Amino acid sequence: MPEKNMVEAIHDTLDLLMAQDESVVMMGEDIGVNGGVFRVTDKMLSKYGAARVIDTPLAESAIVGTALGMAVGGLRPICEIQFLGFLYPALDQLISHVSRIRDRSAGHLGAKMVVRAPYGGGIRAPEQHADSAEAYLTHIPGLKVVVPSSAADAKGILVSAVEDDDPVIILEPIRLYRMGREQVPEQLYRVPLGTARIVQEGTDISVIAYGAMVPVAQEAARNLQREQGVSVEVVDVRSLSPLDEETLVASVRKTGRAVIVHEAPLTGGFGAEIMATVSEQAFWWLKAPVQRVTGPDVPFPPYAWEDWYVPSAARVQRVVSQVMAEE
Amino acid sequence: MPEKNMVEAIHDTLDLLMAQDESVVMMGEDIGVNGGVFRVTDKMLSKYGAARVIDTPLAESAIVGTALGMAVGGLRPICEIQFLGFLYPALDQLISHVSRIRDRSAGHLGAKMVVRAPYGGGIRAPEQHADSAEAYLTHIPGLKVVVPSSAADAKGILVSAVEDDDPVIILEPIRLYRMGREQVPEQLYRVPLGTARIVQEGTDISVIAYGAMVPVAQEAARNLQREQGVSVEVVDVRSLSPLDEETLVASVRKTGRAVIVHEAPLTGGFGAEIMATVSEQAFWWLKAPVQRVTGPDVPFPPYAWEDWYVPSAARVQRVVSQVMAEE
Amino acid sequence: MATWPMISVMGGDTSHVSCTDEEALRIYQDMVVLRAFDEKTLTLQRQGRVGTFAPSLGQEAAEIASAHALEPMDWIAPSYRDHGALYVHGLPLDQVILFAMGRSGSYAAGVRALPSSIPIATHLLHAVGLAYALRQRAEPQVAMAYFGDGATSEGDFHEALNFAGVWQVPVIFFCQNNGWAISTAVSHQTHSETLAQKAVAYGIEGIRVDGNDALAVYGVVREARERATEGGGPTLIEAVTYRMGPHTTADDPTRYRPSGELEGHRAQDPLIRLGQYLAGRSILSAEDQERMAADSRDRINEAVARVEAMDPVAVEEMFRHVYQVMPNRLARELRDWGAN
Amino acid sequence: MATWPMISVMGGDTSHVSCTDEEALRIYQDMVVLRAFDEKTLTLQRQGRVGTFAPSLGQEAAEIASAHALEPMDWIAPSYRDHGALYVHGLPLDQVILFAMGRSGSYAAGVRALPSSIPIATHLLHAVGLAYALRQRAEPQVAMAYFGDGATSEGDFHEALNFAGVWQVPVIFFCQNNGWAISTAVSHQTHSETLAQKAVAYGIEGIRVDGNDALAVYGVVREARERATEGGGPTLIEAVTYRMGPHTTADDPTRYRPSGELEGHRAQDPLIRLGQYLAGRSILSAEDQERMAADSRDRINEAVARVEAMDPVAVEEMFRHVYQVMPNRLARELRDWGAN
Numbered sequence A, B: 001m002p003e004k005n006m007v008e009a010i011h012d013t014l015d016l017l018m019a020q021d022e023s024v025v026m027m028g029e030d031i032g033v034n035g036g037v038f039r040v041t042d043k044m045l046s047k048y049g050a051a052r053v054i055d056t057p058l059a060e061s062a063i064v065g066t067a068l069g070m071a072v073g074g075l076r077p078i079c080e081i082q083f084l085g086f087l088y089p090a091l092d093q094l095i096s097h098v099s100r101i102r103d104r105s106a107g108h109l110g111a112k113m114v115v116r117a118p119y120g121g122g123i124r125a126p127e128q129h130a131d132s133a134e135a136y137l138t139h140i141p142g143l144k145v146v147v148p149s150s151a152a153d154a155k156g157i158l159v160s161a162v163e164d165d166d167p168v169i170i171l172e173p174i175r176l177y178r179m180g181r182e183q184v185p186e187q188l189y190r191v192p193l194g195t196a197r198i199v200q201e202g203t204d205i206s207v208i209a210y211g212a213m214v215p216v217a218q219e220a221a222r223n224l225q226r227e228q229g230v231s232v233e234v235v236d237v238r239s240l241s242p243l244d245e246e247t248l249v250a251s252v253r254k255t256g257r258a259v260i261v262h263e264a265p266l267t268g269g270f271g272a273e274i275m276a277t278v279s280e281q282a283f284w285w286l287k288a289p290v291q292r293v294t295g296p297d298v299p300f301p302p303y304a305w306e307d308w309y310v311p312s313a314a315r316v317q318r319v320v321s322q323v324m325a326e327e
Numbered sequence C, D: 001m002a003t004w005p006m007i008s009v010m011g012g013d014t015s016h017v018s019c020t021d022e023e024a025l026r027i028y029q030d031m032v033v034l035r036a037f038d039e040k041t042l043t044l045q046r047q048g049r050v051g052t053f054a055p056s057l058g059q060e061a062a063e064i065a066s067a068h069a070l071e072p073m074d075w076i077a078p079s080y081r082d083h084g085a086l087y088v089h090g091l092p093l094d095q096v097i098l099f100a101m102g103r104s105g106s107y108a109a110g111v112r113a114l115p116s117s118i119p120i121a122t123h124l125l126h127a128v129g130l131a132y133a134l135r136q137r138a139e140p141q142v143a144m145a146y147f148g149d150g151a152t153s154e155g156d157f158h159e160a161l162n163f164a165g166v167w168q169v170p171v172i173f174f175c176q177n178n179g180w181a182i183s184t185a186v187s188h189q190t191h192s193e194t195l196a197q198k199a200v201a202y203g204i205e206g207i208r209v210d211g212n213d214a215l216a217v218y219g220v221v222r223e224a225r226e227r228a229t230e231g232g233g234p235t236l237i238e239a240v241t242y243r244m245g246p247h248t249t250a251d252d253p254t255r256y257r258p259s260g261e262l263e264g265h266r267a268q269d270p271l272i273r274l275g276q277y278l279a280g281r282s283i284l285s286a287e288d289q290e291r292m293a294a295d296s297r298d299r300i301n302e303a304v305a306r307v308e309a310m311d312p313v314a315v316e317e318m319f320r321h322v323y324q325v326m327p328n329r330l331a332r333e334l335r336d337w338g339a340n
């Protein structure tokens, strides 16, 4: 089985999807001759032509809005938003139309489309290139929101997303794009949307994370095991919407403790929903309050502060230790 | 003291603010000769002239974006967005600029501006006229989000908002606009942003609500007292951001039980943040899991379903009874 | 700078694609239906039998003739005011009434129309995407978006026309300049003299037409359609008309409409103009007109009766179509709601 | 339809506001600073001493001469590439370096400039609002927004120009058409032949100028400024120039730039052109040029040294300026972070 990093895995999967289905088209800023600013669509233009690999003008609302029209018209568009922090002009299209067209047409029309966007900190990019905007998206009924944390998952999630009958937005953690290679099966396979993944089993506490925070949680788990003998169960949420409540709740019922980790600011972040869900459904099993380890309630800062902003394994360990100490 | 409904209270307060400070300007769609679709700005145009009561072209991003420029240039704009469901094209300006300009300029520039928007169900309006979009706003660091639930509060909150050095968005519950009159003092007074209000004290359970759900919570409280002898403390959050954690947490620590009520869809709604906050900070006092009574995870439906969608006193009572029954 | 002359045909200009007498008669008939429908619905609204509703009074030529110029397999992307076009394109009147009753989207299976768009200008992008899909799938059709003068101020208008220009896809932007966006006069909406000239910004065709001249509207839409299907790219059409009624039933135009303005437009009533034209060609008698009006009223009353006899809505319908397959949490919410 | 001729002045057109020799020399000097600054910063970036950075190589005339045409109390609303204009308008180079080091916004007290805007086209609206405030407060100044060809595709571009047209406020939209938006050629950005003609959509003035002709840029901006302050409304200026370097340090233009294109533009290098012009007028010698370049490098090196000697950032600064008064929760977060 070949070893791939996440960019390669997504690239090769797009290639397979484009090859097998003529109705799949890709669109976005600089995805053509430039292959995308992260090279995810490298060489696709020469392979599939400008009618299916569409270098769009610079306008995000138009990218998402025209994609919806294409989807209704029988194509399967995959939009790339150059950075998630530039999705905001397109939120109206997502909220008002993409997510509602099925409901509004009593099920007759669907937005069979995918939006992909790199997101999060980690590469010392300029301002507004590192936003974590998932909480705006998880509160849009009708829209699915998924976040891979490994190359293999990135492939399986992308395949499921493109095949899904409903609109799916995939948030791709920039920090994991080239973080290392892992085995990725050659053929097409699917990670069912709506399923979380137990990354590592544990008995004392559940650390619930997604995206680039999954390896951080894993690192914290290793250190906690080694240094304090704490057995951490690491859960990768993976599908924020729909949320796999069952897996999350089962984990917390088992361990009785939970810490949630994300990069986005604390207040109103998706961690609040996870916390609300497990606090409700695992209430009688909880041995201590659930805690959140997140970015602070500030805009993602210029990169000199980036390492302060993004949760580190050390911060996760500190909070896990606190939770373990409560009784 | 005169009795006013919420529209009258807001109207008269705007009038006072315009009269006392030349730098205050108002802008929005149809706010001039038409006085706004809810008549909140009735007759302002003839009183203050077209340069200060600005009937804008039809473009929400421009309303919010130009207001930011005006604010930096020394004016105090108060924008009206005709319905909150039409704010979405302006989310980019709110997220990318209005909320960040102070931070981005190291404190030198500020967005001393207010956005007002009617929101929520209750008047059988067409599609997209009844959205509750507060959860997109409460996850924007730098932006304050407030929701009055009475005419008197509407006045005090508006005065504080216009005087605040930071941008404030006021969500005005359509259903309460003309729901009845109450005494509203004539002079200018302030409701400090960041403070919740205990609407009625109680000992058995805290029902935490805001906007149009406050009267619903009150009605439920009355019925619960009468029918089941349950003593409900009703808390009006009022300031979603910054959140008055202290008041909320103190109430829940006192009662040991809590139900949160809002109109917006459940998943990722602001109720999740309230629930996370009290679940963490009142954990050792909780006698039962906190529960949420909210709209379902669907777009606000056409009005034939409106009464199903919006939480009713009956639904609140049912959930309170369930929580009271847990041990 | 070029000026944008207003095309009109009833006056005698024969340089445009012409409409056969049979087609003109069909257009007239549908305009009568739309007028009767709006009058009926306004009454129903006053009686509390339907909710807020946006009539097309005064805009019947623009609304109906434009839709007649399309082919059934063309796509339309309408706004909240375009039930006339939807009706011509195949949407049953029952469905429009259900929409006004807050019971349903304005959609019907098999009709190539998007549900009416309420957020202004957002649907222009959908039309562009539909046109892209048509070309990509080698379907020789067009997509047409309906919108108002106010919509030209929104960013999505701009992005849609710009993408359409770059892509050269078969899309028509049909703008009904009815003089008003609620209370905002078009002169406050933009500093450009015409809306048609906005096409210059995108290097596409811009046409200004007398929107109360049904034959002219028909002609320019046919021409735009031909151009589009032959690869000639998109067209922006400004149909200059006038909103003779309120913005919606929730609106009171006396608050903002200059006195006398409405009266000045009565002579341009498109229904009267087309009626006179057809009478002049001796293909429409006074009796025909009365019969058509009566027939329309009957059909509409029947539709209202059918719709009012329907079962009340069920809560389950609020949940059913949000996703193709209902997620677990939503299914649980539905169970809880049902138990309420 | 009118065509949009490209205004150039160095060739001998004397019909535009002219630039004194002293001003031209100052412009040249600042262009030299900008060139030296970009070259230095590109080196620093390769050495890992600053982060991603967008140079103005090839755009110095547009960048510098436009800013020279403004007055100190005018407002500017720059994009990420406009450190040249910011510098002319008063921003210390130290601040620009701090910005490139991810340490700070591109802002300085007392300088009437907004922080550089990264989200494309969003800041055009701010310039319109600033212009509104200027007029309302009877300040006889203008606001000018800087942006690129790609920015003309965004909805905010459209809304800004439309509001400016309706309001007739003193704002200048200064578009540097440098041929590319990252890898997207301007011919793929819009189907309009020029960007200047987009002004037609808003009924405002549209000007196309040779952006590599510093004197022409200076002249048209002065003229637009005069028109604006005299109540003549907004102007859209398309300054046609060329991006000779990468989009940013993270970009590799060899992936998309047609071979030979860059070389074709070398003769238009605005620094060489203005240098030759001034030499032709015998007010700039070869030694002057060398001395200016050397002086610039010295000043820039000193600025770099100053900045690199500064204390490292403190975590507290990440929290301090989000609100005027820090809310309780954020204060608690700061305490927790400090304890980390």
Ligand SMILES: Cc1ncc(C[n+]2csc(CCOP(=O)(O)OP(=O)(O)O)c2C)c(N)n1
Residues within 6 Å of the ligand: B029, B058, B060, B082, B086, C081, C118, C119, C120, C147, C148, C149, C150, C151, C152, C178, C180, C181, C182, C243, C247
């Ligand atoms: C994005 C958005 N903003 C505001 C509204 C509220 N609104 C509904 S119709 C309307 C005026 C539209 O005018 P125009 O485009 O001229 O169309 P007309 O109603 O005249 O047909 C407004 C402001 C809306 N529906 N969508």
Ligand SMILES: Cc1ncc(C[n+]2csc(CCOP(=O)(O)OP(=O)(O)O)c2C)c(N)n1
Residues within 6 Å of the ligand: A029, A058, A060, A082, A086, D081, D118, D119, D120, D147, D148, D149, D150, D151, D152, D178, D180, D181, D182, D243, D247
């Ligand atoms: C809203 C938004 N979308 C995408 C980007 C990413 N991006 C940064 S610069 C750029 C190209 C801008 O081109 P142009 O407007 O011509 O300006 P130039 O960089 O050539 O000066 C893009 C797409 C962004 N910054 N903001």
Ligand SMILES: [Mg+2]
Residues within 6 Å of the ligand: C148, C149, C150, C176, C177, C178, C179, C180, C181, C182
């Ligand atoms: Mg109109």
Ligand SMILES: [Mg+2]
Residues within 6 Å of the ligand: D148, D149, D150, D176, D177, D178, D179, D180, D181, D182
């Ligand atoms: Mg450019």
